[in-house]
Amino acid sequence: xxxxxxxxxxxxxxxxxxxxxxxxxxxxxxxxxxxxxxxxxxxxxxxxxxxxxxxxxxxxxxxxxxxxxxxxxxxxxxxxxxxxxxxxxxxxxxxxxxxxxxxxxxxxxxxxxxxxxxxxxxxxxxxxxxxxxxxxxxxxxxxxxxxxxxxxxxxxxxxxxxxxxxxxxxxxxxxxxxxxxxxxxxxxxxxxxxxxxxxxxxxxxxxxxxxxxxxxxxxxxxxxxxxxxxxxxxxxxxxxxxxxxxxxxxxxxxxxxxxxxxxxxx
Amino acid sequence: xxxxxxxxxxxxxxxxxxxxxxxxxxxxxxxxxxxxxxxxxxxxxxxxxxxxxxxxxxxxxxxxxxxxxxxxxxxxxxxxxxxxxxxxxxxxxxxxxxxxxxxxxxxxxxxxxxxxxxxxxxxxxxxxxxxxxxxxxxxxxxxxxxxxxxxxxxxxxxxxxxxxxxxxxxxxxxxxxxxxxxxxxxxxxxxxxxxxxxxxxxxxxxxxxxxxxxxxxxxxxxxxxxxxxxxxxxxxxxxxxxxxxxxxxxxxxxxxxxxxxxxxxxxxxxxxxxxxxxxxxxxxxxxxxxxxxxxxxxxxxxxxxxxxxxxxxxxxxx
Numbered sequence: 358x359x360x361x362x363x364x365x366x367x368x369x370x371x372x373x374x375x376x377x378x379x380x381x382x383x384x385x386x387x388x389x390x391x392x393x394x395x396x397x398x399x400x401x402x403x404x405x406x407x408x409x410x411x412x413x414x415x416x417x418x419x420x421x422x423x424x425x426x427x428x429x430x431x432x433x434x435x436x437x438x439x440x441x442x443x444x445x446x447x448x449x450x451x452x453x454x455x456x457x458x459x460x461x462x463x464x465x466x467x468x469x470x471x472x473x474x475x476x477x478x479x480x481x482x483x484x485x486x487x488x489x490x491x492x493x494x495x496x497x498x499x500x501x502x503x504x505x506x507x508x509x510x511x512x513x514x515x516x517x518x519x520x521x522x523x524x525x526x527x528x529x530x531x532x533x534x535x536x537x538x539x540x541x542x543x544x545x546x547x548x549x550x551x552x553x554x555x556x557x558x559x560x561x562x563x564x565x566x567x568x569x570x571x572x573x574x575x576x577x578x579x580x581x582x583x584x585x586x587x588x589x590x591x592x593x594x595x596x597x598x599x600x601x602x603x604x605x606x607x608x609x610x611x612x613x614x615x616x617x618x619x620x621x622x623x
Numbered sequence: 624x625x626x627x628x629x630x631x632x633x634x635x636x637x638x639x640x641x642x643x644x645x646x647x648x649x650x651x652x653x654x655x656x657x658x659x660x661x662x663x664x665x666x667x668x669x670x671x672x673x674x675x676x677x678x679x680x681x682x683x684x685x686x687x688x689x690x691x692x693x694x695x696x697x698x699x700x701x702x703x704x705x706x707x708x709x710x711x712x713x714x715x716x717x718x719x720x721x722x723x724x725x726x727x728x729x730x731x732x733x734x735x736x737x738x739x740x741x742x743x744x745x746x747x748x749x750x751x752x753x754x755x756x757x758x759x760x761x762x763x764x765x766x767x768x769x770x771x772x773x774x775x776x777x778x779x780x781x782x783x784x785x786x787x788x789x790x791x792x793x794x795x796x797x798x799x800x801x802x803x804x805x806x807x808x809x810x811x812x813x814x815x816x817x818x819x820x821x822x823x824x825x826x827x828x829x830x831x832x833x834x835x836x837x838x839x840x841x842x843x844x845x846x847x848x849x850x851x852x853x854x855x856x857x858x859x860x861x862x863x864x865x866x867x868x869x870x871x872x873x874x875x876x877x878x879x880x881x882x883x884x885x886x887x888x889x890x891x892x893x894x895x896x897x898x899x900x901x902x903x904x905x906x907x908x909x910x911x912x913x914x915x916x917x918x919x920x921x922x923x924x925x926x927x928x929x930x931x932x933x934x935x936x937x938x939x940x941x
Contacts, residue, residue: 419827445829457824459817469810470817474829476810483809484801490809537828 369397371430372573373418373541378427380413387413388424391599393592395541400567401575402588402605406617409594411577412454415543418575419444419451432540445474450539452530454546454577460519464529467518468504471536472497504532507569508562524555531562535570542566544576548583556583563587585609593617626907634903643780648902649895654788656894657795661850662867663874663886664799665843670880671819672839673724675735679742681868683844686746687712688851688860692762693754701765712844720836728832747862756862761855763787768856791853798849799887802842806883815839819881873921879931888932893917 374394380387388410395401403411416422418429420439428435431447439449450471459467476497478490486494505514508528513521518529527547534542547563548556560583566572578584584591585605593601593608595617601608608614638645662680669677690711694704723738764770769786806812817825818835826832854864874893878885901913924931 421823421826441826442829442831445827451827453824453827457821457827459820459824461820462813462816466813466816470813470825470830471828473810473814473817478810483811484805486804486809493810494808533824533828 371395372397373429373431375414375418376428376430378414378417378424378429380410380417380422380424386597387422388417388594389597390426391594391597392427393599393602395573395575396590397573398567398571399573399589400563400587401573402584402591403575403577403594404579404581404584404591404608405594405600408596409617410597411594412545413597414594415451415545415575415577419449419543445537448537448540449543450534450537450541451543452527452534452545452547454549456523456526456530458518458526458530458533461517463515464510464518464521464532465501465505465514467529468501468532468536469497471533472501474537501536504535507535507565508532524551524558527551527555527559528562531559531566535566535572538570539572542572542574544574544578546577546579548578548580556580560587629907630904637903641780643777643782644902646777647782648898650782650784650788652895652898653891654785654791654894655898656891657792658850658854658867658890659870659874659893660887660890661795661798661846661853662871663878663890664802664883665846665850666871666875667878667880667883667886668802668839668843668846672815673735673818673836674732675724675739676732676880677742677843678736678739679746680843680847680871681864681866682743682746682750682862683712683715683847684851684854684868685860685862685864686715686750686851687844687848688761688855688864689750689754689759691848691852692759692855692860695762695765696754696759701762704762705766708848709845712848713841716837716840716844719840720833724836725833750862758859758861759855761852761860763852763856766852768852785857787853787856791856794849794853798846799883803883811835811838870917873917875931876921877924877931879933882931882933885931885933893920896920 371394374392376392378391379389381389391410391414403414405411413422417424418439420441420443423438428437429439430436431439431444431449459470462470476493478488478493482488482490505511508531510525510528510532513525513529518526521529531544531547544563548559551559563574563576564587567574576588578587588605590603591601591605591608592599593611593614595613600613600617601611603611662684665680665683666677669675669680687708691704691708694707695701699707719742723742724735727735727738768790772783772785775782775784804812806816814825814830814835815838817828817830818832822832825835851860851864854867858864870893874886874889876889877892878887878889897913897916900916901910905912
């Protein structure tokens with residue numbers, strides 16, 4: 358359950374739903390016949406043991422993987438599969454399990470790269486870096502500076518991200534996703550590999566993003582404490598199948614979930 | 624003893640006694656180096672953005688030069704011919720993306736590398752079909768490039784400098800500076816670097832790989848055109864030009880495959896090293912060492928610094 362006070366954002370209509378999605382690689386079934394939805398303004402967690410198909414599910418949602426069966430409805434538009442460009446264009450941003458930043462670029466440039474789709478000056482102005490191209494740079498830079506302030510990473514903006522510690526890289530990656538002004542933010546294990554303090558910071562940022570920008574968030578996480586504190590609703594996958602779906606309390610008491618996590622005597 | 628003296632002492636004595644010759648040799652080395660740098664730059668651009676080692680870069684130089692000269696021969700005014708050649712290079716970039724890169728996406732690097740071999744032979748055949756196999760003269764004057772030489776009095780003698788070489792150095796520097804600003808400070812430049820760093824992250828922020836590939840091949844095409852004009856103005860335009868593309872390989876080994884500054888510095892080192900080697904040490908072996916000296920330098924680098932001067936250090940996680 359969310360911390361005292363409950364969710365500040367009114368949870369509303371369905372923003373995205375996946376129906377009967379199946380995905381396999383050759384003979385290996387990664388996801389079989391999974392359906393769930395994500396509502397506007399909520400924090401939705403996807404959990405499950407290793408190999409449950411969580412990341413595959415995220416990759417289906419943002420179009421990296423294309424499911425063999427099923428439908429995805431996003432903002433009222435139904436399709437058999439997403440394409441990465443459509444997802445980004447439609448307002449789905451994401452972060453990655455093992456941080457996929459542009460390592461040679463500075464934190465600032467990484468976050469600016471998140472503005473790519475919002476910038477429109479054409480190739481020839483950009484070659485000259487003059488006129489509309491320059492105006493646009495300044496305008497978007499302001500927005501990016503706001504995000505940098507929000508994430509409290511002012512002092513590292515000129516550092517190439519490859520040199521930053523892991524915790525800060527994760528924060529820059531979140532910044533890049535936020536720069537897209539997403540409607541749906543997918544976070545793939547945002548706290549993985551962090552120490553307790555970093556986890557607390559990151560949890561606060563996730564809640565703040567949800568409150569401050571009203572962004573709908575779907576996150577994968579292993580740390581049960583974090584999941585139970587942050588999320589409004591939880592969907593549980595095991596071996597590619599959905600085994601539970603509900604509020605953190607309901608899921609915690611679900612026998613199938615307990616079995617999946619602790620193992621069951623045969 | 625005599626041989627050691629000739630290798631380790633005599634050349635330096637010569638440099639000391641005739642500094643004007645040394646300056647002349649250094650200058651010629653730098654000018655050749657600038658052109659090597661430009662070719663290497665074409666390789667680096669494409670390799671960074673698409674991970675493809677483009678074997679066809681050398682032939683793109685010839686193809687661009689031939690197109691330009693060929694159009695002019697058909698009565699097109701020089702500057703219009705230049706504009707049309709730029710358009711042709713854009714079409715080439717577009718076709719490469721559509722017909723080669725897109726169908727072969729996610730294939731192993733070696734497949735893409737082989738595909739660029741195919742592109743090389745296609746361009747040779749296509750170029751010969753259109754413009755014939757004979758050697759042509761670059762239309763340097765018509766494009767407003769200077770001719771002749773100036774003699775500078777320095778270092779106790781005269782150093783003769785071709786005006787076209789000065790122009791080449793200036794144009795190359797401008798081009799590199801322009802590319803640097805474009806890469807560092809604009810949206811498309813950032814997107815190019817983003818694609819070079821991580822394909823999936825670039826996709827996740829909505830960067831279109833296809834568009835980036837067209838732009839980067841076009842940029843490499845422009846670099847090839849510039850190189851073709853400059854090189855053509857110094858000698859002439861023929862398919863023999865593509866052997867200079869092989870000179871880009873030692874430059875790349877020296878500079879690292881992913882570094883633009885590396886390509887530039889590497890080119891200059893190879894150019895100067897080659898000319899100094901030829902002039903001072905060449906006579907020991909009956910001359911002609913210019914054609915292989917660059918590879919020796921590259922070999923030495925491979926032994927001690929396999930990632931090159933500026934290349935990214937390869938660290939494998941175990």
